[in-house]
Amino acid sequence: MARLLRGQGQDLARAQVLGNGLLYAQQIDPAADGRVRQAYFVDHADANGVFITLSGFPFFFQGSATGDMAWTGMALAQLAQRTRIKAYLDGAVRLGNWIFNNTFDTRGAGGYNFTLGPNQVKSTEHNIDVFALFRILAR
Numbered sequence: 001m002a003r004l005l006r007g008q009g010q011d012l013a014r015a016q017v018l019g020n021g022l023l024y025a026q027q028i029d030p031a032a033d034g035r036v037r038q039a040y041f042v043d044h045a046d047a048n049g050v051f052i053t054l055s056g057f058p059f060f061f062q063g064s065a066t067g068d069m070a071w072t073g074m075a076l077a078q079l080a081q082r083t084r085i086k087a088y089l090d091g092a093v094r095l096g097n098w099i100f101n102n103t104f105d106t107r108g109a110g111g112y113n114f115t116l117g118p119n120q121v122k123s124t125e126h127n128i129d130v131f132a133l134f135r136i137l138a139r
Contacts, residue, residue: 001075004082012082019079022072023091025052034094035064035102036072066103066112069095070129077136096137099130 003015026036039061041053055061073095080088102116111127113120 001078004078015079016083016085019076019088019091021052022076023087026091026094028052030054034098036069036095037061038063038065038068063115064098065115065126066099067114067123067126067129069099070126070133073099073133074129074136077133092133092137096133099133 003011003018021042022036025040026034029035029037037054039055041055042051045051046053073092076088076095077092080086080092099112103113103120105111105113105120105122108122111122112130114123114126
């Protein structure tokens, strides 16, 4: 998103490279359900020559935190708005759908859990991120 603020020439091209990487990570996720993960390794190619792989030892940030996915969706949605490339918007919508379908919770005041699964906690920060993503998508 910072690249889009300056958004011309090399900055816009770099934003598209990053956006393409996010779309690719979404596309190759083992769950194949529209999510991305909290972290990836991008420095060593896997056996197929792919440089984007789920983080393993020593970090193992392989979850799909709601706020992290919302930020990814915001970046893709803003890139779509700037470039008019539909694939970026489609990726952002897939993330929004995943968040809604997997983390929406009516307990208490309602809102979105930290991630999927039973007995999750809600975070104000993650709910603010989701609110921002859904506002962008609504536009």
